[in-house]
Each structure stands twice: as C-alpha cells, then as structure tokens.
Ligand SMILES: NC(=O)C1=CN([C@@H]2O[C@H](COP(=O)(O)OP(=O)(O)OC[C@H]3O[C@@H](n4cnc5c(N)ncnc54)[C@H](OP(=O)(O)O)[C@@H]3O)[C@@H](O)[C@H]2O)C=CC1
C-alpha cells in the first residue's frame with residue numbers, strides 16, 4: 308500500500324484526487340494539508356463530506372502528518388508553499404509529486420537541487436493526452452522547421468485559474484522553442500496590442516472564463532494551410548488519474564528529478 312499526503316486537499320484538484328483514489332486498492336490518502344483558514348478541527352473526511360476519509364487528519368502544517376505517508380502530493384496552487392512542502396518531504400526522504408504550476412526558473416532549480424535527497428516529479432499536466440501532445444508538438448515542429456510555418460500557442464481555462472499562461476502552455480513553449488533551437492525566454496510573446504508585426508516570436512495567448520477544465524492548441528501556421536494540435540480536458544479526473552499513477556510509480560525510486568514522461572514511458 309502506498310500512503311499519500313495530499314496538500315491542497317480541499318481544492319478542485321485535491322477533491323478530484325480524493326474521489327479518484329477510491330478506485331485504487333494499492334493507494335490510500337492518509338492525510339490532508341490545507342490553508343489554515345480551511346482547517347477547523349475537522350478530519351479530512353468531515354471537511355470534504357466523504358465518509359471514506361473520516362479517520363484521515365487534516366492540518367495546515369505538513370510536519371504534523373509527514374511520518375504517516377510515503378509520498379507527498381502538492382496541488383496547493385502556491386509555488387512558495389509547494390516549495391516548502393517539497394523541502395520538508397525531500398529531507399525526510401519521501402517521494403514528492405507536484406502538480407502546482409507557476410514556478411519561476413529559479414524555483415525549478417531549487418526543486419532540482421532538492422531532488423538530490425528524494426525522488427521529485429514535477430509536471431504541469433498529469434494527463435496522458437497532454438504528455439502525448441508534448442511529444443507530437445516536438446515531432447511536428449521539427450518536421451516543419453525552415454518550411455515557412457509560424458508557431459503559436461493558445462490556452463483556455465476556467466475563470467478561477469490564478470496563473471497565466473498555464474503551466475502546460477509554458478511547457479509547450481519550452482518544447483517547441485527547443486525543437487527550433489531557440490531560447491524560450493527570448494521567443495515567448497505573451498500578448499499583442501497596437502502596431503506589432505509578426506516576427507520570429509512564438510505567441511502564447513490565454514483566455515479565461517466559465518468552467519473550462521483546460522484546453523491547449525499548438526498552431527502551425529503556413530501559407531495555404533495550417534495544422535492545429537488540440538488537447539481538450541473535459542474532466543479533472545484525467546489529471547487525478549495521472550497523479551495517482553505518478554504516486555504509485557515514484558515510491559521506491561532513487562532520488563532524481565522526474566516528469567510524467569518517465570511515468571508514462573513515452
Ligand atoms: N499538473 C496538473 O495536471 C494540473 C495542475 N493544476 C494546478 O494545480 C494547482 C491547483 O489547482 P486547483 O486545484 O484548481 O486550485 P484550488 O485553488 O481549487 O486548490 C488549491 C487549494 O490549496 C489550498 N492552499 C493554498 N495554499 C496552501 C498551503 N500553504 N497549504 C495547504 N493548502 C494550501 C487552497 O486554499 P485557499 O483557497 O484557501 O488558498 C486551495 O484549497 C494550480 O497551480 C493549477 O494550475 C491543476 C490541474 C491539473
């Protein structure tokens with residue numbers, strides 16, 4: 308049995324992971340960590356209204372429950388708390404799976420340094436489909452390099468999403484820029500206004516509204532034709548499933564910095 312501690316347990320992803328975990332007989336969420344304002348002396352089960360977790364503690368301090376778990380999962384949506392959770396967990400030798408997005412390059416470097424102590428998996432998107440999209444994007448962009456195609460990225464998410472562009476769109480930018488031999492920090496362009504003719508940049512545009520779970524399109528825009536590679540998430544269960552597969556995979560792995568490509572073998 309792999310025992311999980313879930314940080315951000317009462318959030319959208321936290322609740323999806325709790326529900327989906329009930330389908331796995333070898334995985335168990337044994338404790339939740341939440342923002343102090345949300346912890347009111349209730350158990351995790353009482354807080355989410357799920358009988359199955361009535362004996363699992365809910366705390367605002369990961370240290371209180373760290374000895375209970377093998378793997379710590381972070382979906383707090385707050386990079387500072389995710390880093391703090393990763394630090395505590397890695398020093399304790401626990402596996403870490405991070406779905407939180409919005410890390411700066413410096414913060415990613417910090418996570419890589421921590422992965423000398425324990426296995427850490429960071430992925431902006433835990434779904435099988437998006438990870439395949441990453442691979443397809445690399446193939447397509449390489450095949451069309453120097454053939455006169457422009458590359459642009461569009462993402463759409465629900466009105467409550469805090470970060471923009473999405474972590475997935477930024478990863479797509481990194482993948483396609485690298486495939487073109489360009490530096491993502493130099494070619495990424497995050498909006499256009501006024502007189503702004505198209506150059507060598509890769510535009511990354513964000514729409515927000517309603518309850519859109521997550522949509523990403525890579526556009527390859529040529530003259531007389533265009534290719535659109537789109538992934539549409541219609542349920543958070545796909546992210547929850549990927550997260551749980553990652554937790555199962557990471558237990559017992561040597562220290563190192565991993566991604567969903569390692570879990571999915573693609
Ligand atoms: N990798 C992937 O596949 C996916 C990644 N994501 C990412 O996951 C993150 C979370 O998304 P989502 O679930 O929609 O966000 P939510 O805001 O619904 O959930 C985050 C939860 O974490 C809580 N929280 C904030 N700070 C802390 C803290 N210090 N300790 C414990 N809990 C804390 C929040 O509390 P409060 O509201 O009080 O701040 C909230 O309940 C985002 O970064 C999103 O981009 C989302 C979907 C898929």
Ligand SMILES: O=C(O)C1=N[C@H](C(=O)O)C[C@H](O)C1
Nearest residue numbers: 408431432468473474475521
């Ligand atoms: O906040 C979300 O909801 C999502 N965030 C991730 C991201 O930033 O890429 C993944 C997914 O698209 C949903």
